[in-house]
Amino acid sequence: MKKRRLHLYTAAMLFACAYSLYGQTTYTDGVFMLNEDWYGHNNSTLNFIRPDHPTDPFEYYIIQNNESNAGQSLGATAQFGAVYGDYLFIISKQDQDAGDGLSPGESAETRQGGRIVVADAQTMEIKSRIPIIRANEKGVSIADGRSFVGVDETKGYVGTSNGIYILSFSPFEITGRIEGTENPLITGDEDNADGVGPLYQNQIGMMLRTADYVFAIQQDKGVLVIDPQTDKIIHTVEGCFSTMAQSKDGNIWVGRNTNMDYQHYPYGNMGSSGECWEGKELLRINPETFETEAVPMTEGGINQTWYAWTAGSLCASTQENALYFTYNENRWSWFTTSKLYRFDIDTRTFTQIYDSATDKRYFYGASIRIHPLDDQIYGALYLDNVVQSYWIYQMDNQGNVLKELEPIDRYWFPALFIFPDNHAPEVEELPDVTLEDGAVEIDLSSKATDKDNLDAAIVKTVKSNSNEDVVEARIRNHRLTLQPKTVGEADLVIRFNSNGKYVDRTLHVKSLTTGIRHTEESPVRVWGKDGRIHIKGLQRPTRVLVYDTDGRQIRDTVLSPGDCIEGLPGGKCYILKFNRKQYKLIY
Template sequence: MKNKFTLKLSVYLIPVLLTMMIASCKKDHNVKIAEPGKYENGFFVVNEGWFGHGTGTVSFFDYSKGTLTDSIFTKENPGKTLDPATSSLEFGTVYNHKLYLLSKAGGPLVVTDDLSLKEIGRIAAATSNDWRAFVGIDNNTGLVSTGDGIYPLNLQNVTLGGKIGGVDGEVGDLIKAGNYIFALSQSNGVVVLNATTYAVVKTIPGLEVAFARSKDGAIWAAGGTQLVRIDPATLVVQVITVPFTVNGSWGAWHPGSITASTTENAIFLAKNGPYNGGTQVYKYTAANAASFTTPFVTVPTGKEMYGAGLAYNEKLNQLVVSTVKSGYGTNYSVNDLYFYDPSSGAQSKDISYTGYYFPATFVFH
């Protein structure tokens, strides 16, 4: 009887199990695996553009191809531009999978998808615009620095709110850490804001180049003959003496020529001139008392950094440096993108290209 019962049960169960397996397979076939974004496997170079002759552009360095492709924003957005030609595209950053592009001197603030570069919002160009930098606060709000103070930005509809009190004049780089927002002010150095109320809680004068976030979470800035480490929880400041003058870029602002490693507590700082880019990068670590004795990287003879000039690429653990040919005029059309080992300072690659791009900064996913 037991065998007959088992046989009968099997007759009924097997079709049911087969049906369930087929249905499961069909469901599996309907699962779609997200394809890599067109601009996912690489990083962006934000270019100022040749003032008065054309707008800024966005280039893309492809890791797999080892090539640099220019003007990807206009290629992906036919009919849309970063005009006017008298503006300078100076800043870019990725926040919540969106690329924010900001122009000085009347240009637009543009938001795109960071993988496709398709535009999803903008504040149109206007003579009153004078953008500097952007930092995200949460899913709905960001802050934008300008030639006159800081403003909240609604991230859902890309609209500007009223000016934040307590911070006037030109403001450049921004970074958020914990409960605070750090802003670089031309008149007051580093201004620390409460991240919720935007009230000013501290100022650190004398600083002109910012910001970097080291592996331990500390925030770094520099100016004059000092490099400072700011504890983002207590706001305690540690000052390290630098044996040369750290110059800012307020006369023709660009993002700060300072960056940090994520594999060690190391800060990379460019030694720029007061009116031009430098040729040397120094690497500071607390463990190395001779950090500023000799430069960590010296770019090839006849070249000088332009714009921010350097950035740390966390994905590939590389120090990336952009240069133009030293001098003026047609020299600005001679560009190089150098890649250095952040541990040894050895150069691993050089991408040479021509054109009046005037590279401002790098943007990584």
């Protein structure tokens, strides 16, 4: 077997050299295929697929084969990667596979991996490697890699077996952990050999960035809602969940365990192969109000993803309001599936669109993703764990196979398809605004679009305000609220960030008023119910400050008439300040 593996690597090296004759130096015209690769034998790998290439669509080992990355590779058992801005972020469970030594003249000691590897998104030149995300006092790693999400131009979040960590981009370094996401069971001395140890509980799974928040699944808690400005958890949707995706309409969808005996803490205690998992329901979460809707799955289901964690197959189209996923009813073979399903969100219709079992081939692991530009589905299929035959299927969004691409024989164990991000957001110019009588609200949702990302996920922020004494500006749920403070003029710079690529637009504001109304206003009433604070009597968008009994400010928001404040736990006392008045509330 050793000779066979060396032969394959040498062939791939020769292919890479030959391919350079085409002058291809950037990776923008195809699809990345991230592979777990063969645990115990070598580090994970990254291939690039150009389906329309005239001779061979595969370019292999594009991290290890890059001359700029001499002696460097990915870590062991990579399961997640994402392009954000100018970089490709790849997260591996461990930093190094003890059996790695594929390159001629190399050994496991000379090959350097990393739990976090950051590469130039176009050239694959490694810019940073972080072998240990967090260590105990003995220097032993206590946080295995899981997932990643870009937050803004300065930072991202890294999901692990022991919490969510903040990754600074300049320089690339871990700067902290989000409080409340830690795994109290992990010390570095525990034994996980039975498959139900601490590594398989309290894990962080998939994470998503919406216009205002970051959503993250924690195995034994639920879906965490994080304020990216403060790096604090502001709300938790409790329950036993698996993977997650954001649809074109902006809503969040998570696979939910419908085994009600396990809808209580600890949710993740599901046995080594998830035998207590029954994923027959999708939960829709409104990304702004956090309201939920349970949608029974009339066909298919969502497999659990926690044991030997994977990203899961659930993915969303950017062209249509639809989700796609694979499913296997056999709980003991949760990582191997044959049936592909489509969920039409608008009609709430589930449809099986393909079954690979007719060819005796099976989707592996996360298995599918859908291309943001052409809505074509990419599927990774194989025969069996002990056979080195794999296929990449290119399919339309109705499940029709367009192409079957076959890589060289090897134990690839595909983890995830990753698509290049070639387009920056396209943003309209913003017209001048004159404030004559109170606050003005501007809907920014239609001002920007992105060809290869969700428009609903474009983050809008006020980057600068040339005269804060004239106008107060805030953005929430794609709406810009301008509150005049005095007479004068100001220039606001509004940033539109789509997956790390951003465009700035300047908005000129002229205020002809102080914004203070002298008419008699309706009486104001403040009350709390069902986890929400309601304010009746607001006449216009109003800035509301919320404090706890120690005087700490815990919320600063602008509420329009009819809005409410969510995510504050009940049973506590709060002080609300707005319109130059103070209100005390206990609920």
